[in-house]
Amino acid sequence: MRNFNRLIVNEWLKMSRKKSFLIPFLIVLVLPLLVGYVSHTFSTQTPEPGGAFMKDSLLPSGIGQIVTILAVIGTAGMVAKEYSLGTIKFLLIRARSRTVILGSKYMTALLYGFTLTLVTLISGFTAEMIWFADGIQSLDVQMILMSLLYGLVYTAVYVTFGFMMGILTTSTGATIGITMFVIMLDKIMIFRDFYKYMLFPNMNLSVYQDGGAPLPGMTLSFSSIVLSVYTLLFLLISFTVFRRRDVA
Amino acid sequence: MNQETTVQHHSAAVLQMKGVSKIIKGKAIVDKLSFEIRKGEIVGLLGPNGAGKTTTIRMMTGLIKMSEGDVIVNGYSMREHFNSAIAHIGAIIENPEFYPYMTGLENLRQYQRMTDQLEPGRIDEVVRLVGLQDAMNKKVKAYSLGMRQRLGIAQALLHRPKLLILDEPTNGLDPAGIREMREYMRTIAEVEGISILISSHMLAEIEQICHRAVVIQNGRLITVSELGTARRTDEHVILTLRVDSVEAAVVVAEQQEGVELMEAEPEIRQIRVKMMDSRVPDFVKALGARGVGLYRISEDKQSLEEEFLKWTGGNQIA
Ligand SMILES: Nc1ncnc2c1ncn2[C@@H]1O[C@H](COP(=O)(O)OP(=O)(O)OP(=O)(O)O)[C@@H](O)[C@H]1O
Numbered sequence: 001m002r003n004f005n006r007l008i009v010n011e012w013l014k015m016s017r018k019k020s021f022l023i024p025f026l027i028v029l030v031l032p033l034l035v036g037y038v039s040h041t042f043s044t045q046t047p048e049p050g051g052a053f054m055k056d057s058l059l060p061s062g063i064g065q066i067v068t069i070l071a072v073i074g075t076a077g078m079v080a081k082e083y084s085l086g087t088i089k090f091l092l093i094r095a096r097s098r099t100v101i102l103g104s105k106y107m108t109a110l111l112y113g114f115t116l117t118l119v120t121l122i123s124g125f126t127a128e129m130i131w132f133a134d135g136i137q138s139l140d141v142q143m144i145l146m147s148l149l150y151g152l153v154y155t156a157v158y159v160t161f162g163f164m165m166g167i168l169t170t171s172t173g174a175t176i177g178i179t180m181f182v183i184m185l186d187k188i189m190i191f192r193d194f195y196k197y198m199l200f201p202n203m204n205l206s207v208y209q210d211g212g213a214p215l216p217g218m219t220l221s222f223s224s225i226v227l228s229v230y231t232l233l234f235l236l237i238s239f240t241v242f243r244r245r246d247v248a
Numbered sequence: 249m250n251q252e253t254t255v256q257h258h259s260a261a262v263l264q265m266k267g268v269s270k271i272i273k274g275k276a277i278v279d280k281l282s283f284e285i286r287k288g289e290i291v292g293l294l295g296p297n298g299a300g301k302t303t304t305i306r307m308m309t310g311l312i313k314m315s316e317g318d319v320i321v322n323g324y325s326m327r328e329h330f331n332s333a334i335a336h337i338g339a340i341i342e343n344p345e346f347y348p349y350m351t352g353l354e355n356l357r358q359y360q361r362m363t364d365q366l367e368p369g370r371i372d373e374v375v376r377l378v379g380l381q382d383a384m385n386k387k388v389k390a391y392s393l394g395m396r397q398r399l400g401i402a403q404a405l406l407h408r409p410k411l412l413i414l415d416e417p418t419n420g421l422d423p424a425g426i427r428e429m430r431e432y433m434r435t436i437a438e439v440e441g442i443s444i445l446i447s448s449h450m451l452a453e454i455e456q457i458c459h460r461a462v463v464i465q466n467g468r469l470i471t472v473s474e475l476g477t478a479r480r481t482d483e484h485v486i487l488t489l490r491v492d493s494v495e496a497a498v499v500v501a502e503q504q505e506g507v508e509l510m511e512a513e514p515e516i517r518q519i520r521v522k523m524m525d526s527r528v529p530d531f532v533k534a535l536g537a538r539g540v541g542l543y544r545i546s547e548d549k550q551s552l553e554e555e556f557l558k559w560t561g562g563n564q565i566a
C-alpha cells in the first residue's frame with residue numbers, strides 16, 4: 001500500500017509540476033463566483049434559496065460539465081504523454097507490474113477530477129452563502145450531496161473514457177478531441193428503445209430527481225447499472241491493452 | 249585492451265538469454281538468441297544497423313514480449329517473476345528521456361519512489377558518480393545530450409542493479425563525451441561491481457572496454473568472442489620484424505626450432521614469422537646472438553574489425 005501511494009505521489013507530481021496546473025483550478029474557483037454574481041446582480045429570476053445554485057454548479061447540466069471537461073483535459077495526457085515523451089521506457093522497467101502502474105494512474109486521474117469538484121463545491125458554497133441562501137440552515141443538504149454525487153459520477157465516467165482513449169490512441173490531442181466530441185454528443189436523444197442501453201442517456205443521473213426519465217423504462221438503478229457496466233468495460237479494455245502492448 | 253579486471257569464468261550468470269525470439273508478422277527479428285552475462289563482466293552486443301540489438305534489449309527489460317524463450321536474471325525468469333527479475337536490471341534503451349519540465353533531482357526522485365527500499369543518500373551517491381551535482385536543480389529540458397546520458401546512468405543505478413544495460417550509450421556524443429562515457433562505465437563496473445551490457449555497431453568502442461563481444465546479425469547469434477583475456481602462452485602468434493638484414497634473419501628463422509617463416513620482404517626489410525607464444529624470447533635471443541639488428545617487433549593481430557566484417561559479411565545493413 002505504501003508503494004502504491006508513492007506511485008500516486010509520482011503521478012500527481014507529473015501533473016502538478018507543469019506550469020499550467022493551476023489554471024483549471026482557478027477556472028472552477030472563479031466560475032461559480034462569477035456566475036453567482038452575474039445572476040444575482042443582473043438576472044430577474046434568481047435561484048431558490050435552498051441551495052439550488054450550488055446544485056447547478058455541481059450538475060452536468062450546469063457548471064458541473066465544465067468541471068468534467070477540465071478533468072478530461074487534465075488527465076488526457078497521463079498515459080499518452082509517457083509515450084510521446086518516451087518516458088514510458090523508464091517507467092516500465094521498474095519492479096512494478098504494469099497493472100499497478102496503470103492502477104496508480106487511474107486513481108490519480110479520479111483524484112484530480114474529485115479535487116476539481118471539491119474546489120467547485122467550495123466556490124459554489126461561497127457564492128450560495130453570499131448571494132442566495134438565507135443562512136446555512138436553509139440549505140437542502142441532502143439535495144446538495146446528491147448533486148455532488150451525480151456530478152462526480154458524470155466526471156468519473158468521462159475521465160475513465162478519456163483514460164481509455166489515452167491508452168488506445170497514445171495521443172493527448174486525439175484523446176481530448178474524441179472525448180470532447182462524445183461529451184457534446186451526449187445531449188442528443190434518440191427516441192428508440194435500444195438507445196437506453198447506450199452510455200449517453202444514462203450519464204446524467206440527476207434527471208430522475210423529479211420523477212422523470214429520459215426514455216420509458218429507465219430508472220435510477222437501471223442507469224447506475226448501465227454506467228457501471230460501461231465503466232468496467234472501459235477499464236477492462238484499458239488494462240488489457242496497456243498490459244499487453246509492446247513498447248517500441 | 250588494457251583491461252585490468254580479469255574475468256571470472258566460472259562465476260554465476262547474472263543474465264541468461266535462453267533461445268529468445270521475437271517474431272513480428274511472421275518474420276524473426278530476433279531468432280533463438282542464447283548467451284549469458286557473468287558477474288562483473290562487461291559484454292558488448294555487437295551488430296550492424298538493424299541487427300536486432302534494440303529489440304533484444306527491449307525483451308531483456310520486458311518492454312516487449314518475447315515470442316519464445318526466456319530471460320533469466322539472477323535466477324528469476326522474466327516471464328514468471330517480472331518484478332524480481334527486473335529489480336536487478338538498470339537500463340537506458342535508445343535515448344534517455346525524462347520529464348523535461350522537472351529538474352534532474354525531481355526526475356530521479358520519481359524513480360526512487362518506485363524502488364522497494366528508499367535509501368536517503370543513494371541519489372547523492374549516484375549523482376556524484378556521474379558528476380551531475382551542479383545540474384541537479386536545473387530543469388532537464390536545459391540539459392545537453394551528454395548530461396541526459398549521465399542522468400540516465402544515475403537513474404539506472406539508483407536501485408543497485410546487478411546488471412546495467414546500455415543501448416548505444418555513445419550515440420550522438422562528441423569524442424570527449426564518448427571518452428567520458430567509457431570512463432564512467434569503467435568506474436561503475438569497479439565502484440558498483442556490476443555487470444554491464446553495451447550494445448553498439450561500432451567495433452572500436454566494444455573493443456576498448458568489453459571483456460566479451462556477442463555478435464549478432466539479422467537477429468541471429470554469429471559468434472561470441474573473448475576480448476580482454478590474457479593471451480595464453482600455448483597459442484600461436486604472428487610477428488612482423490623489421491631487421492637490418494633480411495637474409496640473416498631468414499637464416500635464423502629457418503634454423504630456429506618451432507619457428508615458421510611466413511614471409512620475407514627484403515625491400516622493406518621485414519619478415520613475418522609464426523611461432524608459439526612461449527618461444528618468442530628464445531627467437532629474439534637467437535637473432536641477437538647472430539648479430540641481426542632488430543628495429544621493430546610487432547604482433548599481427550587480426551583485429552576485431554576484420555573478424556567482424558568476416559562474421560557479418562561486410563557492412564551490409566539488414
Ligand atoms: N515493431 C516492429 N515491427 C516490424 N519490424 C520491426 C519492429 N521493430 C523493429 N523492427 C525491425 O527489426 C530489425 C531490428 O531492429 P532493431 O531496432 O532491434 O535493430 P538495432 O540492432 O537496434 O539497429 P540500430 O543499430 O539501427 O539501432 C530492423 O530491421 C527493424 O526494422
Ligand SMILES: [Mg+2]
Pocket residue numbers: 301302303415416
Ligand atoms: Mg538500436
